[in-house]
Amino acid sequence: xxxxxxxxxxxxxxxxxKYVFSTDHKVIGIQxxxxxxxxxxxxxxxxxxxxxxxxxxxxxxxxxxxxxxxRMPGGVMLPEFYNELGAMHGTIMVFLGIVPLSVGGFGNYVxxxxxxxxxxxxxxxxxxxxxxxxLGGVVMLVSFFLPGGAANSGWTSYPPLADxxxxxxxxxxxxxxxxxxxxxxxAINFITTIIQLRAPGLSFMRLPFFVWAQFxxxxxLLLAFPPLEAAAFLQIMDRVAGTSFFxxxxxxxxGQVVDVAGGGSPVLWQHLFWFLAHPEVYVLILPxxxxxxxxxxxxxRKPLWGxxxxxxxxxxxxxxxxxxxxxxxxxxxxxxxxxxxxxxTTMIISIPSVVILTALFxxxxxxxxxxxxxxLFCLAFLPMFGIGGLTGLPLGLAxxxxxxxxxxxxxxxxxxxxxxxxxxxxxxxxYYWFPKVTGRMMNERLGKIHFWTSLVFxxxxxxxMLIQGxxxxxxxxxxxxxxxLHAQDVLYLNVVMSISAWGxxxxxxxxxxxxFASIKKGVAVDRNPWRATTLEWLAPSPPPHGNxxxxxxxxxxxxxxxxxxxxxxxLPQHKPGPDRATEPVPKPTQExxxxx
Amino acid sequence: MSVESxxxxxxxxxxxxxxxxxxxxWLFLSSEVMLFGALFAxxxxxxxxxxxxxxxxxxxxxxxxxxNTFVLIASSVTMVMAWASLMKRDTRQYRIYMGxxxxxxxxxxxxxxxxxxxxxxxxxxxxxxxxxAIYFTMTGLHALHVFGGTVxxxxxxxxxxxxxxRNQAQFTNRVENAGLFWHLVDLIWIFxxxxxxxx
Numbered sequence: 001x002x003x004x005x006x007x008x009x010x011x012x013x014x015x016x017x018k019y020v021f022s023t024d025h026k027v028i029g030i031q032x033x034x035x036x037x038x039x040x041x042x043x044x045x046x047x048x049x050x051x052x053x054x055x056x057x058x059x060x061x062x063x064x065x066x067x068x069x070x071r072m073p074g075g076v077m078l079p080e081f082y083n084e085l086g087a088m089h090g091t092i093m094v095f096l097g098i099v100p101l102s103v104g105g106f107g108n109y110v111x112x113x114x115x116x117x118x119x120x121x122x123x124x125x126x127x128x129x130x131x132x133x134x135l136g137g138v139v140m141l142v143s144f145f146l147p148g149g150a151a152n153s154g155w156t157s158y159p160p161l162a163d164x165x166x167x168x169x170x171x172x173x174x175x176x177x178x179x180x181x182x183x184x185x186x187a188i189n190f191i192t193t194i195i196q197l198r199a200p201g202l203s204f205m206r207l208p209f210f211v212w213a214q215f216x217x218x219x220x221l222l223l224a225f226p227p228l229e230a231a232a233f234l235q236i237m238d239r240v241a242g243t244s245f246f247x248x249x250x251x252x253x254x255g256q257v258v259d260v261a262g263g264g265s266p267v268l269w270q271h272l273f274w275f276l277a278h279p280e281v282y283v284l285i286l287p288x289x290x291x292x293x294x295x296x297x298x299x300x301r302k303p304l305w306g307x308x309x310x311x312x313x314x315x316x317x318x319x320x321x322x323x324x325x326x327x328x329x330x331x332x333x334x335x336x337x338x339x340x341x342x343x344x345t346t347m348i349i350s351i352p353s354v355v356i357l358t359a360l361f362x363x364x365x366x367x368x369x370x371x372x373x374x375x376l377f378c379l380a381f382l383p384m385f386g387i388g389g390l391t392g393l394p395l396g397l398a399x400x401x402x403x404x405x406x407x408x409x410x411x412x413x414x415x416x417x418x419x420x421x422x423x424x425x426x427x428x429x430x431y432y433w434f435p436k437v438t439g440r441m442m443n444e445r446l447g448k449i450h451f452w453t454s455l456v457f458x459x460x461x462x463x464x465m466l467i468q469g470x471x472x473x474x475x476x477x478x479x480x481x482x483x484x485l486h487a488q489d490v491l492y493l494n495v496v497m498s499i500s501a502w503g504x505x506x507x508x509x510x511x512x513x514x515x516f517a518s519i520k521k522g523v524a525v526d527r528n529p530w531r532a533t534t535l536e537w538l539a540p541s542p543p544p545h546g547n548x549x550x551x552x553x554x555x556x557x558x559x560x561x562x563x564x565x566x567x568x569x570x571l572p573q574h575k576p577g578p579d580r581a582t583e584p585v586p587k588p589t590q591e592x593x594x595x596x
Numbered sequence: 597m598s599v600e601s602x603x604x605x606x607x608x609x610x611x612x613x614x615x616x617x618x619x620x621x622w623l624f625l626s627s628e629v630m631l632f633g634a635l636f637a638x639x640x641x642x643x644x645x646x647x648x649x650x651x652x653x654x655x656x657x658x659x660x661x662x663x664n665t666f667v668l669i670a671s672s673v674t675m676v677m678a679w680a681s682l683m684k685r686d687t688r689q690y691r692i693y694m695g696x697x698x699x700x701x702x703x704x705x706x707x708x709x710x711x712x713x714x715x716x717x718x719x720x721x722x723x724x725x726x727x728x729a730i731y732f733t734m735t736g737l738h739a740l741h742v743f744g745g746t747v748x749x750x751x752x753x754x755x756x757x758x759x760x761x762r763n764q765a766q767f768t769n770r771v772e773n774a775g776l777f778w779h780l781v782d783l784i785w786i787f788x789x790x791x792x793x794x795x
Contacts, residue, residue, distance in 0.1 A: 121616040192619040226627045227634035242723030263726040
């Protein structure tokens with residue numbers, strides 16, 4: 001009764017309530033997607049700016065003076081501004097770009113549809129999650145205009161430096177607390193929705209892998225973010241109330257002993273930070289793996305190879321990701337016994353990652369692959385993520401990490417995971433679900449231009465980093481290594497990387513144009529243009545408030561493609577009929593009626 | 597027509613045996629455990645690394661905190677009684693017990709205020725040393741939780757009670773979930789009291 005009254009009311013909703021303060025998971029998903037895409041572009045722009053200084057240290061950037069005397073006097077970048085760009089690039093890309101896009105955007109939009117739910121379990125909490133995220137983003141942006149600029153102590157905000165840094169750092173901490181709160185709201189909502197709102201017949205082992213990925217991700221966000229929140233509280237206390245949680249006794253800054261009580265531990269911050277930030281790595285990658293699994297199954301027209309292995313691996317990754325954090329800290333002087341422990345757990349966690357990647361590769365075996373744009377991005381994702389993962393192994397071993405720590409090798413390693421890895425998967429997801437959101441396809445030709453140029457330039461940016469890093473070039477050098485003898489042989493790569501980065505920027509233009517133009521001019525399609533099996537394709541495109549015309553019932557596993565004896569090469573989850581998994585149907589009898 | 601209402605907001609889902617809010621509140625509590633868990637871990641690490649660590653009694657008022665401990669434990673009991681009264685559909689009794697719970701929360705915060713101002717009066721601030729820093733941070737964050745819980749309880753005694761007229765089961769669930777939060781806040785204090793005051 002109440003719901004009927006609600007629906008008649010929702011028709012007359014004003015623009016503000018329908019599109020701005022909406023509680024509909026689809027509107028919130030779109031809000032998250034648009035906002036985080038803008039942040040991705042902004043964070044990328046910071047890096048394109050920074051790469052000028054790295055390629056041509058000390059030379060004025062044309063029109064660079066427009067950014068002001070405090071940042072680029074005469075177009076030459078100040079070291080302080082360089083530090084701001086570095087710290088804020090990392091922060092924005094991770095906390096305001098990729099996570100909100102993969103979880104807030106894709107998770108919000110797709111997950112309730114895939115489990116056959118009318119909305120998230122807590123729609124108002126969902127809205128709060130977006131607006132707290134938005135506020136966190138605003139705080140981060142405004143911090144650029146504080147005296148001393150934005151945070152400039154790296155995205156990891158290591159004390160003691162971060163404790164004594166300019167005001168921007170306090171804004172950074174407040175921003176992080178807001179973003180953590182937003183993630184918390186989202187995580188509670190996602191887990192509850194998956195547990196409680198699955199459609200009848202949709203058992204856990206029938207969930208699409210994307211839902212599993214979001215499920216594990218939500219647990220990581222739920223349990224890993226609060227320690228960072230605690231750490232942020234402690235650092236705020238250090239900066240505002242004058243405590244010494246992270247300041248050791250007798251700290252000397254600029255030749256003077258700092259007037260604090262001391263007795264704190266800078267390493268404590270690193271523990272708290274990485275206790276979040278390592279699970280965060282899997283927050284960045286799991287939804288991407290989920291998207292990839294969906295698209296690979298759809299475009300190979302086969303069930304995923306090893307669905308159960310994928311699910312158990314994702315769960316195992318989720319668990320293990322809480323006990324590997326100190327592999328970021330091999331150089332803090334921890335004992336060899338502890339280093340050995342974290343080294344062992346790190347090697348163990350690589351196993352499920354390899355299982356997932358192998359299962360996805362094997363899914364391609366013997367398939368007649370449809371090379372659609374989303375599939376191209378996913379096919380590139382696999383080897384790119386592979387490079388990212390394999391280059392991580394030497395970093396997980398304490399012996400080799402001592403040499404590679406804080407070099408460009410580290411930067412190359414994790415960018416291979418998140419940039420041509422996760423971001424490619426996110427692009428794939430946008431191309432794949434765009435027709436569900438708008439009812440129209442994105443242009444395939446522009447998509448392929450976007451893909452091939454991005455692929456080339458991505459590698460142009462990140463592969464040289466691995467080479468520079470192995471030559472020993474440190475990751476935070478203002479002059480890109482110009483003043484270091486050991487960097488001279490690999491210095492020319494700075495120009496290669498910068499030009500690739502700017503090329504990568506240009507390569508996004510076809511995407512941006514395609515994205516907006518296709519909303520109005522894309523080819524209109526029916527509700528299941530990819531001939532997919534999962535529930536989101538049962539709903540109209542775009543799905544109305546409440547998503548489905550009638551509550552769907554699920555009869556089988558998520559990826560029943562090319563089932564022998566069926567006339568179509570896909571068997572949707574919602575189509576009544578036997579489930580091959582639990583009640584194997586004898587093939588001959590199944591094939592007979594299909595042939596007649 | 598499309599499906600509109602979200603299922604299992606009040607009644608439990610048959611196969612999981614719980615309603616949505618119950619799942620949500622437990623997830624929230626688990627994140628709270630991680631939040632305070634990180635602070636407790638920080639406490640251990642800082643204390644372990646310190647050459648000397650003061651005994652709580654050097655700075656803190658143990659009798660007042662003991663009273664506070666009993667006040668908070670008593671409020672957990674009244675909170676359960678408030679919920680039990682609703683199960684018996686006795687709103688008069690509910691009002692009394694909920695009122696007592698709120699009162700206990702306010703007494704706790706009042707005593708905390710007396711303790712804090714006593715410290716500041718003697719020039720003892722978070723910046724004085726690491727012990728006081730962690731004391732103020734942990735009890736401060738805990739006090740914020742007590743305050744938050746009291747606000748929720750006050751709402752459930754005041755304007756929030758209108759829901760009782762429309763949907764008794766849902767209102768009872770709300771009180772139960774507010775109670776779960778309140779018990780966690782209580783539980784955190786039961787850990788805070790010994791490590792800061794007694795050990």
